[in-house]
Every structure is written in C-alpha cells, then in structure tokens.
Amino acid sequence: MTAFERDRAACLALYLREPPTPPLEGLRDALYQAWLRLSAEDPDQTAVACCLLREAPWGSCPYSGVPAVQILTAWGDRLPPDVRGLLLSFLREGRSGWLAELEKGICNSFRLLAAASLLGCGLLLEDREAAGRGEEALAWTEAHLEGYDLPDEFLSPFYTGLQLSALAVIRALPVGDGARDRAARLEALLWRGVLGRFQPGLPLPSGPYARGYTTELAGHFQILSACLLGLLGEEAGFSLQGTLWNDDYVRRILPHGTVENMRCYALYFSAMHYQCREEDLAAWRGRAYPLRRVWRSHTDAARDVSIKSTAPPDAPWEYPAGEVRSVTYQEEGFTLGWADREFENGMACSSLHLLYTRNGCAKTCFLKLVRAEDRYIGEWNDYPNLNLRLGPGNFPDDGRKAVEETAEGLRVTYRPRAFCRGEPVMKLALLFPTHFSAPDEVRVGAHCVGRWDGADGLPLEPVTVRDGAWAFTFRPLTRAGFWRVVCRNRFLHVEWVQRAKDGLAWPLLFTWRHLPPGSGT
Numbered sequence: 001m002t003a004f005e006r007d008r009a010a011c012l013a014l015y016l017r018e019p020p021t022p023p024l025e026g027l028r029d030a031l032y033q034a035w036l037r038l039s040a041e042d043p044d045q046t047a048v049a050c051c052l053l054r055e056a057p058w059g060s061c062p063y064s065g066v067p068a069v070q071i072l073t074a075w076g077d078r079l080p081p082d083v084r085g086l087l088l089s090f091l092r093e094g095r096s097g098w099l100a101e102l103e104k105g106i107c108n109s110f111r112l113l114a115a116a117s118l119l120g121c122g123l124l125l126e127d128r129e130a131a132g133r134g135e136e137a138l139a140w141t142e143a144h145l146e147g148y149d150l151p152d153e154f155l156s157p158f159y160t161g162l163q164l165s166a167l168a169v170i171r172a173l174p175v176g177d178g179a180r181d182r183a184a185r186l187e188a189l190l191w192r193g194v195l196g197r198f199q200p201g202l203p204l205p206s207g208p209y210a211r212g213y214t215t216e217l218a219g220h221f222q223i224l225s226a227c228l229l230g231l232l233g234e235e236a237g238f239s240l241q242g243t244l245w246n247d248d249y250v251r252r253i254l255p256h257g258t259v260e261n262m263r264c265y266a267l268y269f270s271a272m273h274y275q276c277r278e279e280d281l282a283a284w285r286g287r288a289y290p291l292r293r294v295w296r297s298h299t300d301a302a303r304d305v306s307i308k309s310t311a312p313p314d315a316p317w318e319y320p321a322g323e324v325r326s327v328t329y330q331e332e333g334f335t336l337g338w339a340d341r342e343f344e345n346g347m348a349c350s351s352l353h354l355l356y357t358r359n360g361c362a363k364t365c366f367l368k369l370v371r372a373e374d375r376y377i378g379e380w381n382d383y384p385n386l387n388l389r390l391g392p393g394n395f396p397d398d399g400r401k402a403v404e405e406t407a408e409g410l411r412v413t414y415r416p417r418a419f420c421r422g423e424p425v426m427k428l429a430l431l432f433p434t435h436f437s438a439p440d441e442v443r444v445g446a447h448c449v450g451r452w453d454g455a456d457g458l459p460l461e462p463v464t465v466r467d468g469a470w471a472f473t474f475r476p477l478t479r480a481g482f483w484r485v486v487c488r489n490r491f492l493h494v495e496w497v498q499r500a501k502d503g504l505a506w507p508l509l510f511t512w513r514h515l516p517p518g519s520g521t
Contacts, residue, residue, distance in 0.1 A: 004233035011240045012267055014039055021260045029261065030056035031067035032268045038075050039271065046078075051085050053271050061096050062110050062163070064170055067268075071175065072124050072474075093122050095130055100436060100484040102137050106300060107152045110184075111137055112166040120173050126488060131175070138170070138182040146342035150297040152191045153311055154326060154343065156209045157216040158256075162225035163267050164190055168272040170462045191231065191276040195284040196293060197328050198228065199335060200237030203362055206328045207353025210297075210343035212366075213256060214377060214393050214494065218433040219355055219362035220253040223261065224268035227245035231276055234287075240266060252435045253491070256393055278332040280429030291330040298370055299324050302345040304418040304473070318399075318418065329406065333357040334470065336512065337340025338403040338410055351401040351412055353511065361436035365465075365472060369399025369414045372425035378452040378489030387420050392489070398426065399506070409511035410475075416504060421469065427484070430474055430494040432465060439492060444483055454486030455495075463494055469515050 001009070010232035014456055015036065023029035030052050037049035053071075068087050076084055098121075115137035122131020145151060148268070153159045170183040196203035203225045209216065216222050221243045228236045242267050245247050251258045301317040319342075326339040340350035354365040359410050368377065375381045377395045382388075388395065401413040414428050442449040445461035460482055462475040474494070481498035 002237075004229060006240070007239045007241055008229075008267065008270055011245045011263070012036070012040070014245065015263055015267055016042075016045060016359075018260075020048060021258070021264075023057065024257045024261045025063075026057050027059060027061040028063035028067065028357050029264065031064050031071065031317055032264055035067050035071055036264065036267055038071060046075075050080060050083050053086055056086075056270070058300070060088065060094060062101060062113055065094055065098060065120060066113055066166055068094075069120030069124065069173070070169060074119070076124070080197045080335075082124065088124065091117070095121050095125075099130070099133060102133060102140075105118040107141055107298070108320070109153055109166070111141060115141075116166040116170050116173075119170060119173060119179060119212075123173060123175065130188070134434050135179045135182075136177055138186065142186060143180050144298075145189060148297055150326070150373065151190060152298050152343070153210045153302070154297045154324065155193055155197060155205050155207075156211040157204050157222035157431075158213065159211060159223040160190060160194065160516040161227045162484060164194075164224075164227050164274060165269055165272050168274050171275065172273060174435050177220060183280070186273055186275050188280065190489055191274070192280050193295065194224070194228070195276070195280060196295075197335065197337065198284070198325040199330065199333070200232075200235060201333075201357060201360075202335070202355055202424065204241070204355065206355050207366070208326060208339045208350040209353070210299075211348040212350055212353075213348070214395050215256045217350060217353065217364060217366045217431075218254060218435065219364040220256075220435075221249075221266065222256065222264045223269045224265045227272070227274060229266075229275040230270040230272050240270070251510075254392060254433075254435065289331050291328075291365060293328055295326045295328070297324045297343075298322070299341070299343045300327075303346060331514065334514075336406075338412075340404065341379070341402055346400055346417075347396040351403050351414070354408065354472070354512075356467075356470060358437060363436065364432070365430065365432050367401075367412070367414070368395060368397050368429050368431060369401070369416065370395075370427060370429060370496070371398065371423050372427040376488050376493070377491050383400065388445060398423075399428070406509075409509045412508050415505040416500075421518060423500055425497060425499050426504070427495040427497045428508075429516065430463070430465070430496075432476070432492040433495075434487065434490050434492055437467075438487070439465050440486055441466040442492075449485045452485050452487040452492065452493075454484050454488075458482070458483040460486065460496070465492075465494065469517075471513050472514055473511045473513075475509040475511075476506070477509060 034049040034052045037045040064199045098117045101114040116129040118134035121127045167183045167187040203221050244263050259425040265423040301321040302319045304318045334356040342349040350366050378392045400509045401414045404411045443464045444458045460476050464473045486493045
C-alpha cells in the first residue's frame with residue numbers, strides 16, 4: 001500500500017466505527033454514506049448501508065444519480081430486493097429531471113452529473129434513449145469547451161470535484177468507447193487546469209473560483225482536496241490524518257456543513273480512480289517558479305438576481321455571455337489569481353484570491369462588497385431583497401467587480417449590484433481568515449493600527465497588511481469614505497466604508513511584496 005492508501009484506510013476505519021450521521025444535504029449524503037459502508041465489504045457495514053438506503057429521503061436530486069449508479073453497478077446483485085428496488089425506482093423517476101437539465105444548454109457540473117446518471121439509466125434500466133442523451137451531453141460539453149483552458153465553473157473547489165468524479169465514474173462504466181473517450185478527454189482538460197494552479201502542501205488550487213463558499217475561500221479542505229489526494233496521493237503534500245482527522249485542524253476551521261459531513265465527502269471523493277495525462281503530470285512535477293499563466297473560460301449571460309430567485313422571461317440580461325480571462329501568478333508557497341470579469345451573476349465569484357503558507361498552514365485573502373452595518377462573514381445574515389437567510393458558510397458578494405492588470409499593480413473596481421444601490425452604507429471588506437494565525441500588522445498610511453475592534457474611522461490612506469513573509473498593500477483611488485479594522489468570527493476585516501450616492505464605486509490598486517527573512521517591516 002502507498003502512504004496515501006494507508007492514510008485513507010486508517011481514516012475510513014475510524015469513520016466506520018461511528019454511527020451514520022443524519023444526511024445534511026438530503027439524499028446525496030445518504031447515498032455517499034451508503035457507498036462508503038458498502039465499500040468496506042463487511043456484512044455489518046452492508047446492513048448499516050441498507051438501513052441508510054431504506055430510510056433515505058428519496059426524491060428528485062441532481063447530485064444523487066451518480067452514487068446510485070455506482071452502488072447498483074458494484075453491489076446491486078448483492079443488495080436485498082427492496083433496497084435494489086428503491087435505487088432502480090429512483091433512477092426511473094429521476095430520468096426526466098436529468099433530461100431537463102440537459103435542455104438548459106448550460107455547461108456546468110449538473111450537466112456532467114446528468115450525463116453520468118443517464119448513462120447509468122441506459123445500463124441498469126436498458127434505456128437506450130437515456131444512454132443516447134448522456135452520450136450527446138458529453139459531445140456537447142466537449143464541443144463547448146473547445147479552445148478554452150478551463151470549464152465554465154472554473155475550478156470551484158466544490159463543483160470541480162463533482163465534475164471530476166462524474167467523469168471518473170463514466171470511464172468506469174461499460175458504456176462504449178465513444179463515451180469513455182470523451183469522458184477521458186474532458187477529465188484531462190479539468191486536471192490540466194487543476195494541476196496548473198496547484199502547489200503541493202496547499203489544500204486547493206489558486207483562485208479565483210467561479211463559485212467559492214466561505215470555507216473554500218478560507219483555504220480549508222474541500223472535496224477538490226480529496227480529488228487531488230485521489231490522483232496524486234502523498235505528492236499532494238497533505239493528508240487526511242493531518243487535516244480532517246486532526247483534532248487541532250478541525251477545531252480551527254470553518255466546516256462546510258459539519259466536520260462529519262466533510263469527512264464523508266473526503267473519503268468518498270478520494271476513492272475515485274482519477275486519470276490524468278502523463279505529460280500533464282510531468283509538466284506539473286517539473287514546473288519552476290515564479291510562474292504566471294493566463295486561462296480562458298466562458299460564462300453565460302446573467303441577470304442581477306440571486307440563483308434562488310427567478311426573473312420574468314422577458315427580463316433583460318444585465319451581463320452578456322462571453323469570455324472570462326483569469327490569471328495566476330505563483331511563487332513557492334504563494335499563489336495569486338484574478339479574473340477580468342465574473343462568472344454568471346457574480347454573487348459567489350471572487351475577483352482576486354490569495355493563497356499562501358505560513359508555518360505550514362494555508363492562509364488566504366479575498367474581497368467582498370456588502371451592506372456595511374449588519375453583515376459579517378462567518379455568521380447568519382439576512383438578505384431581505386432576495387428573501388434569503390444564509391448561514392456561516394455562505395457569504396454572497398453584493399458587488400460587481402473587475403480586475404485590470406497595470407504597470408503599477410492590479411486595479412480592482414467594485415460597484416454595488418443593481419438591487420443593492422439603495423443601501424445607505426456599504427463596505428468593501430478585505431478579508432483575512434485568522435483560523436490558524438492572525439496577520440502580524442495592519443498599517444493605514446504610516447500608522448500601525450493597534451486596536452482591531454472597529455471603533456475608529458481611519459483615514460482613507462493606503463493600507464498594508466503584513467502576514468509572515470508577505471506584505472499586501474491596498475491603495476484607494478478615490479477619497480470617499482474611511483477605513484475600519486475589526487476582527488470578528490475569526491476573520492480580520494479591513495473595511496472601506498462609504499455612504500451610498502450615485503456612481504458609488506470602490507477602485508483600488510493592489511500590490512504585494514515578499515519580505516526578506518527576519519524582516520519586521
């Protein structure tokens with residue numbers, strides 16, 4: 001066994017000793033847990049898996065076709081008839097939803113999940129139409145991505161993992177060479193992007209991400225981390241026992257859901273038989289720093305509404321479809337990524353994202369424009385204009401943003417989204433997670449900010465945040481507003497606060513520098 005295989009086996013054994021947890025995300029979590037129990041090839045664990053499946057919240061679910069197909073193709077003949085019947089009924093009833101997903105003409109993780117589910121329907125239900133539509137979905141996706149470097153949902157730590165696992169499952173099915181070859185080519189495209197932005201020891205590729213939740217932006221372990229372990233093993237530079245099965249680590253991080261849920265995902269997504277071209281692995285192993293690369297992806301047209309909201313059919317498209325150009329710059333232990341426009345409506349898309357190491361721990365910085373007085377990351381927040389109340393893991397961006405590379409640095413510009421323009425006060429928050437350590441120093445101009453309690457309105461001069469070997473400077477390009485520094489919910493907020501008026505904008509210039517060893521300034 002490799003070091004990774006021993007690591008995963010030890011964590012799986014610990015996981016199986018614990019009773020199942022209530023499925024946090026409904027059916028898909030019940031199926032992931034059942035798959036893990038069945039993979040142990042132990043009668044007692046099989047009995048537990050069957051109980052999970054009997055008690056699962058069966059219903060329509062775009063995520064759950066893939067694990068249902070996996071369970072049926074691997075263990076279907078050994079399952080009790082009633083349990084097998086539940087899974088087959090789910091595929092029959094889910095078929096229409098997966099077909100409808102393909103009709104949307106959107107290139108995202110749900111399309112690949114639907115393709116894998118329909119190919120499974122073809123095998124398990126002898127449904128030729130479903131199989132044919134699944135193959136067509138792969139062909140459509142491959143044609144759509146021709147000429148691009150990244151998928152539309154560019155390297156989102158959650159959704160990229162869904163895509164990679166769906167493609168790995170398709171390759172493992174007896175579906176014919178055409179579908180398997182297309183899945184292999186699509187998987188190779190994704191892995192080129194992931195590896196091109198990944199450094200060993202950092203749990204995730206560099207951003208920005210088309211969709212990034214709070215725990216992902218903070219650099220904590222995600223399902224894409226599990227995929228990296230599944231492909232690279234110990235070459236990934238981190239382990240399961242050093243992260244999600246390390247008490248100190250899980251005590252510090254903000255979990256995506258619950259720690260138990262994250263552990264289930266880590267074991268499930270690290271078990272896939274991922275495949276990457278040898279030349280891409282060789283290029284990753286032979287890379288040299290500093291390293292800069294431009295990546296091209298695509299976004300569909302979007303409206304200025306939440307993904308949870310609908311707009312009338314004749315509503316205008318505020319943001320047209322087009323190309324997204326993202327750039328990554330890497331040094332040893334440091335990555336910076338930025339994009340010139342957003343993915344879709346931008347609520348979950350970051351403008352720029354820093355990911356770096358300090359004392360062996362991952363550190364990050366990212367930006368959010370939000371309502372000033374009562375919204376803070378890492379807690380529950382109300383969005384009455386969207387009819388939403390969102391928890392600590394989800395902190396949407398109320399700003400539209402763009403980044404331009406200039407000779408002086410990165411020019412970052414934020415403006416309020418359409419439905420936020422009536423807010424009386426808004427803030428651009430420069431966010432530094434402090435889960436593993438706080439930055440050493442915040443300076444406003446020449447003044448070192450001694451109190452991080454948000455009490456003082458500080459002049460709108462350049463701000464420099466020093467964290468270990470790095471210094472990050474944010475230089476406002478207008479004179480409107482003031483700075484406020486506060487540490488809350490284990491995030492350092494350096495907030496540029498402005499009162500609303502016509503033409504409100506937050507333009508700033510971002511630069512960074514590597515400090516010499518032992519530097520105190």
